[in-house]
Amino acid sequence: MQAAEVRLDGVSKRYATQWAVYRVSLHIERGEFFTFLGPSGCGKTTLLRMIAGFMSPDEGIVYLDGEPVNSVPPWKRNVGMVFQSYALWPHMNVFDNVAFGLRERKLNRREIQRKVADALRQVDLEGTEERRPSQLSGGQQQRVALARTLVIQPRVLLLDEPLSNLDAKLRVEMRLELLKLQRDLGLTTIYVTHDQEEALAMSTRIAVMKNGKIVQQGNPREVYERPADEFVATFVGQANFFSGRVAHCAGHIIDVAADDGLMIRVALSSLSILPKLGEVVFLTIRPEAVAIHEIGALSRNLNHFDGRIAASAYRGSFVEYEILAGGRTIKANVVNPKGKAVFQHGERVSVGFAPEDITLVPGNSGADLEMRRETADRQVN
Amino acid sequence: MAVSLAPTFTRTRDRLDWRQGGIVAFLLALLVAFILYPILRVLWISLSDDAGNLTLLHFLNFFRRPLFRESLWNTLQGGFLVVFFSAVMALPLAYIIARYEFRGKVLLQTAATLPLVIPPFVGAVALQLILGRSGMVNLILMDWFDITIPFMEGLTGVVLVQTLHFFPFILLNTAVSLSAIDASLEEAAQNLGCHGFRLLRRITLPLMLPGFTAGSLLTFIRAIDDLGTPLMLNYKNLLAPQAYLRITTIGMDDVDGYVVCVVLVILSLTALLGARKYLSLAEYASVQRSAAIPRKPHGKILALIWLMIGLILGMSLLPHIGIFLLSFSKVWSFSVLPTTYTAGNYVEILFRAPHFVINTLIYTLLAAGLDIILGAAIAFLLLRSRVPGRNLLDAIATMPLAIPGVVLAVGYLRVFHGWDFPGLGAPLTSSWFILVIAYTVRRLPYTVRACYAALQQVHVSLEESAQNLGANRLRTFAKITLPLVAGGLVAGGLIAFVTSCVELASTIMLVPRIELGPISYGIYLYMQSPLGRGAGAALGVVAIILVSIGTYLTHRIFSGSAGRAFKI
Numbered sequence: 001m002q003a004a005e006v007r008l009d010g011v012s013k014r015y016a017t018q019w020a021v022y023r024v025s026l027h028i029e030r031g032e033f034f035t036f037l038g039p040s041g042c043g044k045t046t047l048l049r050m051i052a053g054f055m056s057p058d059e060g061i062v063y064l065d066g067e068p069v070n071s072v073p074p075w076k077r078n079v080g081m082v083f084q085s086y087a088l089w090p091h092m093n094v095f096d097n098v099a100f101g102l103r104e105r106k107l108n109r110r111e112i113q114r115k116v117a118d119a120l121r122q123v124d125l126e127g128t129e130e131r132r133p134s135q136l137s138g139g140q141q142q143r144v145a146l147a148r149t150l151v152i153q154p155r156v157l158l159l160d161e162p163l164s165n166l167d168a169k170l171r172v173e174m175r176l177e178l179l180k181l182q183r184d185l186g187l188t189t190i191y192v193t194h195d196q197e198e199a200l201a202m203s204t205r206i207a208v209m210k211n212g213k214i215v216q217q218g219n220p221r222e223v224y225e226r227p228a229d230e231f232v233a234t235f236v237g238q239a240n241f242f243s244g245r246v247a248h249c250a251g252h253i254i255d256v257a258a259d260d261g262l263m264i265r266v267a268l269s270s271l272s273i274l275p276k277l278g279e280v281v282f283l284t285i286r287p288e289a290v291a292i293h294e295i296g297a298l299s300r301n302l303n304h305f306d307g308r309i310a311a312s313a314y315r316g317s318f319v320e321y322e323i324l325a326g327g328r329t330i331k332a333n334v335v336n337p338k339g340k341a342v343f344q345h346g347e348r349v350s351v352g353f354a355p356e357d358i359t360l361v362p363g364n365s366g367a368d369l370e371m372r373r374e375t376a377d378r379q380v381n
Numbered sequence: 382m383a384v385s386l387a388p389t390f391t392r393t394r395d396r397l398d399w400r401q402g403g404i405v406a407f408l409l410a411l412l413v414a415f416i417l418y419p420i421l422r423v424l425w426i427s428l429s430d431d432a433g434n435l436t437l438l439h440f441l442n443f444f445r446r447p448l449f450r451e452s453l454w455n456t457l458q459g460g461f462l463v464v465f466f467s468a469v470m471a472l473p474l475a476y477i478i479a480r481y482e483f484r485g486k487v488l489l490q491t492a493a494t495l496p497l498v499i500p501p502f503v504g505a506v507a508l509q510l511i512l513g514r515s516g517m518v519n520l521i522l523m524d525w526f527d528i529t530i531p532f533m534e535g536l537t538g539v540v541l542v543q544t545l546h547f548f549p550f551i552l553l554n555t556a557v558s559l560s561a562i563d564a565s566l567e568e569a570a571q572n573l574g575c576h577g578f579r580l581l582r583r584i585t586l587p588l589m590l591p592g593f594t595a596g597s598l599l600t601f602i603r604a605i606d607d608l609g610t611p612l613m614l615n616y617k618n619l620l621a622p623q624a625y626l627r628i629t630t631i632g633m634d635d636v637d638g639y640v641v642c643v644v645l646v647i648l649s650l651t652a653l654l655g656a657r658k659y660l661s662l663a664e665y666a667s668v669q670r671s672a673a674i675p676r677k678p679h680g681k682i683l684a685l686i687w688l689m690i691g692l693i694l695g696m697s698l699l700p701h702i703g704i705f706l707l708s709f710s711k712v713w714s715f716s717v718l719p720t721t722y723t724a725g726n727y728v729e730i731l732f733r734a735p736h737f738v739i740n741t742l743i744y745t746l747l748a749a750g751l752d753i754i755l756g757a758a759i760a761f762l763l764l765r766s767r768v769p770g771r772n773l774l775d776a777i778a779t780m781p782l783a784i785p786g787v788v789l790a791v792g793y794l795r796v797f798h799g800w801d802f803p804g805l806g807a808p809l810t811s812s813w814f815i816l817v818i819a820y821t822v823r824r825l826p827y828t829v830r831a832c833y834a835a836l837q838q839v840h841v842s843l844e845e846s847a848q849n850l851g852a853n854r855l856r857t858f859a860k861i862t863l864p865l866v867a868g869g870l871v872a873g874g875l876i877a878f879v880t881s882c883v884e885l886a887s888t889i890m891l892v893p894r895i896e897l898g899p900i901s902y903g904i905y906l907y908m909q910s911p912l913g914r915g916a917g918a919a920l921g922v923v924a925i926i927l928v929s930i931g932t933y934l935t936h937r938i939f940s941g942s943a944g945r946a947f948k949i
Contacts, residue, residue, distance in 0.1 A: 054568055074568070075576040087565035091587040100583075101573030152573060 003030045003188040004065040004155035006051060011060035013046050013212075020046045022212040023060065028190065028205075033182055035191040037199040038209035039235065044192045047209075048158050051190065052081045064156065075104075080154030084161045086145040088133035094120070094144055095129035101152035119151035122181065139170045146178070150185070157182070157189045163198065175202060196236045200224060208232050226269070229361050233284045240290065240330050242283040246275050253355065256281060260328045265302045267355035275360070282361050289357035290332035292321060292343060293350045304352030305330075309343050319343075323351050401768045408758060409770060412777040415822050419792025420646070420784060426795070427639040443640045449623065453644065456605050456620040459540055460648075463604040464551075464597045466544040470693060471552035471596070475589075477686055478552075479559035482675035485690075492694040493552050494936075498928040499700050500883030500901065501546040502609025503921035506908055507703030508542055509533055509614065517703075517718070538614045543604045545697055550603070551596035558592020559585075598656040602649045606785030609885035609901070613908065620645050624787045625890065633794060642788040649783035701925070707918035726919035730903070734916075736896055737903035738923055744813065744899055745881040748820035749874040755821070756828030756873050757866075760836045775829070782826045786886030789819060793891060813897045819887040824877035831876060835869020836862075872938040879931035883924055900924050 006028040013021040021043040028034045036044035049055045050062055053074035061068045069077060088097055098119055102112045120126050123143035133141055142162060149157065162178070163171045179202055182189050193199055199206050200220040208216045208223060208231075216228035227233035230241065244258035252268040254275065266283060268274065275281050295306065307325030314320075319342055321332045330351055336342075343349055430436045443449050478489060496504075511517045512532040519529040532541060562585065570576075570584045608621040617626060620641055627638030678686055708726055710719030730737065759778055762771045781789070797809035809815050839862055847857045885901040892898045898906070900920050907917030 052568075052572060054571070073576060074571040075574045078574075079572070081569070081572045083565040083569055085563060085565050087563065087569035089566060089569075089584060089588075091590075100570065100575070104574035104579075148569075148573070 002155060003186055005030050006034075006156055006188065006190065007063040007066070008047070008051075009061045009063065011047070011050060011057045011062060013043070013050060013055060014058050019212045021050070021057075024212075024214055025060075026207060026214065026217060028188060030188055031186045033179070033189045033191065033202055033204045035193060035199045035203040035206045036209055037193060037196060037206050037236070039194055042209040043212040044194075044209050045160060046212075048081075048160055048190060048192050051156070052079055052158055053077050078152070078154055079156045079158060080149035080152060081158040082145050082149050082160065082162045084164060086133075086141045086165075088141055088144055088148075090133055092133075093129065094125070094131050094133070094136070097133065097144060098148045098151055100148065105152065115151055116147075119147040122150065123147045138166055139174065142166060142174065146181075150181070155188070157187045159189065159191045161193055162191075164193075164195075171198075178202070200236070208235065210235075226359055227284065227361060230282065230284070233359075233361060238287050238331055238333075239284040240287065242285075243280065244283070246277055246279050246281060249274070249277050256283060258283075258326075260326050262303075262305055262326045262328075264358065265355045266358045266360065268360060284359050284361055285353050285357055287320070287331040287333040288318075288335075290330060290351055290353050292323065292332055292334055293352065295348050295350050302352075302355055304350050307349060307351050309345055309347045309349060312343065312345060314342065323349060325351055401762065401766050402770075404758065405762060405768050405770045405774060408755070408762075408774055409777075411755075412774065415793075415818055416777055416780055416784075419789065419796045420780070422795050423639050423642050423788060423792045426636060427643045439636050439640045443637065443644065446637075448618070449637075449641065452618050452620050452623045452641075455536055455618050456645075456648070459536055459543070459619065460601045460605045462536075462540045463543045463547060464601050466540065467548035467551050467600050468593070468597065470544070470548045471555060472593075473689060474693060475552050475555035475559055477689070478556045480675055481678050481686065483678055483683060483686070485687075488694070489690050492690065492697055493549050494932060495694075495701065496546050496697045497549050498925050498932055499546070499704065500609065500885065500904075500921070500924055500928075501542055501607055502613045502885055502901075503704055503883075503904060503918075503924065504546055504700035505538070505542045505610045505613040506904075506914070506917070506921070507700040507707065508538075508545070510703045510707060511699050512541070533614065535616055536618075539610050539616055539619070542610050542614070542700075543607060545700065547600040547603055548697075550599045551593065554592040554596030554599070555589055556592075558589040558595075561592075562588045594656050598652055601652050602783065605648055606645065606787065606886065608785075608787055608889070609905070612889075612905070620648075621785060621787050621886065624791065625886075628791055628794070629890065633798065638791065642785075642791050645785045646783060646788055649785065653783050704918050704921045704925070707915060708922045710915055710918075723915070726915040729916045730919050730923065734903070737898060737900050737920060740813070740897060741882060741899040741901075741924075741927070744817050744820060745878050747817045748824065748881050749878040751817070751821045752824055752828040752877040753832070753870050753874040755825060756832040757836075757870055759829050760832035763833060764836050765841070778829050779826050781823050784823075786819070786823060786884065786888075787890065789822065790887040790890035793819065793887075810891065811893045813893065815891050815893070816888060816897075816899065819891055820877070820881040820884060823884065823887065824880055827876045827880075828873035831869055831873030832866070835866040835873070838869070839865045868938045872935050875931045875935045875938070879928050879935070882927050882931070900927075 008024050008026050011021060011024045012019060024043075024047060036047055038044050046055065050057050051064075053069070053072060056070055061070055063069065064077065064079070089100075092100070095116055098116045099112050102115055107115070116129075117126070120128065123146055125140060125143055125147065128136065128140065128144075133144065136144065142165070145162075159178075163174055166174060175198060181187075191199075191202065200223075203220055205217065205219050206223050207214045208228075210231050216223055216232045218226075223232065223236055227236060227239070233239040233241075242256070242258045242260075242262070242264060244256040244262075244264070246254050247257040247263070248255035252274070254266050254268065256264045256266060258264055264283060293304075305325040307323040307330065309321055310324040310329060311322040312319060314336075315333075316336070318333045318335050321334065321343065322329045323332060332351060427439050428435055428437070430438065474489065474493065478486070478493070499507075509516060513519065514529065514531065514533065516533070518532070522528055522530065532538065566588065567580060567584055570580055575583060605619075606621055608625055611617065611619050611622045612625070617623065624638050624641040624645065627635050627641060631638070706719055709722050709724065711721040711723040711725065755778075759771075759774055762768060763775055793815060794810060797815065799808060801807055802809040802812075805812060805814075809818075843865070844857050844861055847861045848854070852860060882899075883901055885905060888899060888901050889905055892902050895902075895906070900923060904917045904920045904924070907913035907920065
């Protein structure tokens with residue numbers, strides 16, 4: 001069957017008095033790998049279940065290929081779902097599990113045999129037909145669940161945190177395998193996860209969710225490099241935050257007097273709305289964009305401040321620092337080329353970052369930011 | 382169990398093992414004396430001739446006698462019919478309990494446990510009054526339509542009484558199994574195009590099979606070993622009453638009685654072994670992430686649910702109503718309702734002949750206490766020690782599941798009759814203590830399981846951390862283990878108490894003298910004469926109250942999951 005496009009139009013779902021999903025609208029193109037990313041309880045699984053048909057929205061409409069499907073039961077949607085728990089039936093062997101959907105579709109025996117064999121080959125599980133799910137490893141169970149769903153050639157593939165039960169190494173392997181399968185088959189895929197790394201690595205587009213609403217939609221680069229707000233900036237990767245007043249404006253170059261006494265120069269992207277002089281703004285900068293030098297070393301960065309190493313963690317491919325500068329901490333991740341000196345705790349250093357690497361975000365609230373900074377400081381002390 | 386004792390114990394280990402070995406040896410001796418040996422004696426008598434040689438002659442004779450052949454056939458037929466009708470009643474109710482949420486659901490859950498509080502032979506008498514040849518319903522039918530329906534005649538009556546009494550076993554076990562099915566297992570099937578009846582057949586039913594099998598097995602075994610119901614209904618062509626009659630009327634030396642006993646054990650064992658395959662599947666229901674959210678039924682479905690609740694609640698209350706009315710009646714025969722009412726029956730059993738009630742309390746509480754001690758000891762050895770022989774202990778302690786009460790009683794009479802028990806100065810069978818022993822043994826499998834389950838909840842690290850902080854073995858047990866398992870142990874004892882209160886099969890064979898008889902024996906005696914029926918019913922009401930209290934307390938401890946109390 002042809003991959004389908006999915007459209008949600010003002011979809012809402014209420015549990016008791018709480019909105020689990022509130023007025024979500026989006027359009028997922030044919031063949032896209034679309035991810036709902038968010039913390040637990042943000043409504044991402046509820047959205048997925050509404051697309052699968054296990055729940056019906058209280059408001060709004062779900063469209064599959066332009067057709068409203070709100071009242072179509074799950075068994076008539078031909079939307080394949082891989083469950084977080086895999087949901088393999090323990091009373092059936094691998095073959096029967098995979099053949100289930102084909103038998104429901106009344107295919108003849110020869111065709112079922114051929115298709116199940118193909119599906120198992122696709123996921124590298126030939127020869128396990130007679131085994132029970134309990135005799136398989138976690139990764140194998142995962143692939144049986146995938147084969148069981150793919151074999152019916154669904155028009156949309158739904159994946160509910162499918163990798164969360166695998167160990168770290170296997171997770172990365174499966175991630176690539178899944179991606180390859182999806183691209184080969186050209187399947188429209190909707191993926192639910194709370195793992196930002198997974199989302200960034202796999203998706204063509206990401207919808208970051210919080211409290212039942214979509215906070216930002218965009219491709220991985222947009223979401224990471226231009227987070228729509230503070231929540232996105234912290235949930236997708238780490239970030240340093242500054243709040244302050246605009247002290248000087250010159251076209252797309254502005255100077256911000258940060259609350260902690262630092263003066264920061266920002267080069268805004270051409271898309272940004274220009275803030276007015278004296279306006280309160282919030283700035284984020286990713287730790288990997290922060291550079292550290294020995295005091296006195298020449299820096300090309302316009303923004304640089306003296307500080308002291310408050311904490312460091314050696315992470316192999318990079319070193320994580322927290323630097324106390326101007327009464328606050330700044331996080332910095334420094335790529336770790338062999339032989340380069342690692343700064344010691346308490347060492348005086350100079351931190352700097354380029355004006356182009358700073359993103360202006362519409363902050364949720366100043367108080368929120370204060371709280372975050374305080375907790376960050378407390379962690380350091 | 383993969384959990385082993387912490388290495389900190391190695392220094393004292395030898396002494397501990399020696400002590401535990403002593404306990405195992407003592408327990409083994411007890412269980413062999415009161416379970417294994419009596420059964421083997423029964424088996425040996427049925428398999429040997431007068432000269433002491435092995436022979437199958439007695440079994441050939443068994444199959445040559447038409448009466449025995451008929452009894453065997455009736456027993457099998459009865460057992461399967463009871464399971465079948467119980468399943469028909471229980472399955473829809475189990476589905477409703479597990480999958481729907483509605484006002485008044487508690488009524489359904491109560492209805493599901495009500496039959497368990499009335500002993501089947503008491504229910505038999507009550508149903509006789511309501512559905513019997515000259516009972517309430519048939520008198521009315523006679524009046525209006527000039528017909529009667531033989532509800533209570535022969536095997537039909539036995540099956541009817543047993544079905545109404547035993548269907549909760551299937552209901553509770555199945556409901557537990559059903560509500561343990563992970564919701565995503567059914568959703569995955571729906572996602573692949575399966576729904577409605579096909580979903581039920583291909584996914585839901587196979588997944589609830591372990592619970593259903595456990596319930597059916599329990600029902601089958603209890604139905605074929607039930608002696609009270611056929612005796613009360615005066616239907617003797619079944620194996621249990623045949624064994625009883627052989628031994629009590631022809632005598633202890635009648636080989637046929639023993640052969641019938643062995644055939645009964647073989648039936649129970651076959652059922653147990655046959656069901657094992659499905660029971661072992663029970664593991665998979667336990668890896669659960671999220672159970673299905675109960676639905677709220679509306680309209681036609683809600684109406685249907687209430688219709689079924691009404692029907693089944695009505696049916697399962699019939700015996701209770703009957704026995705209650707009878708206990709207050711002075712004269713009740715050939716009339717729809719009693720003609721004269723009196724409180725005299727209660728005066729009789731509470732003041733003139735109070736020993737039935739008192740004896741019951743003494744015997745059953747003692748048996749429950751012994752069961753807790755034995756059950757806890759066995760469970761402890763199974764889970765926390767590596768002493769050899771502990772699995773044998775478990776195996777023997779489980780055997781009574783497949784040993785009908787009649788058979789155990791026959792074994793005891795054979796082994797303990799005619800020689801003075803050391804320290805007693807008389808044969809064990811002439812003392813009331815033989816009843817306590819019989820009750821203890823018959824309920825031991827349940828208490829062992831209850832204790833095992835309770836102790837299993839206490840992870841060994843909880844004990845180890847107490848020892849790590851300086852508490853010795855005894856203090857650890859008193860301050861950590863005991864408080865955590867106490868609820869489970871008490872629940873196990875309550876199960877023993879509740880079921881012993883209404884135990885009849887071994888009781889009527891083992892009661893040494895009338896004044897030493899418990900309630901069940903009293904009911905049986907009173908019911909023999911039409912004039913005593915009122916007093917018998919009053920005793921029945923007392924039994925119902927005792928069992929209700931015990932059941933209620935068990936539920937409180939298991940906090941609602943009633944099924945666990947009656948699981949195999």
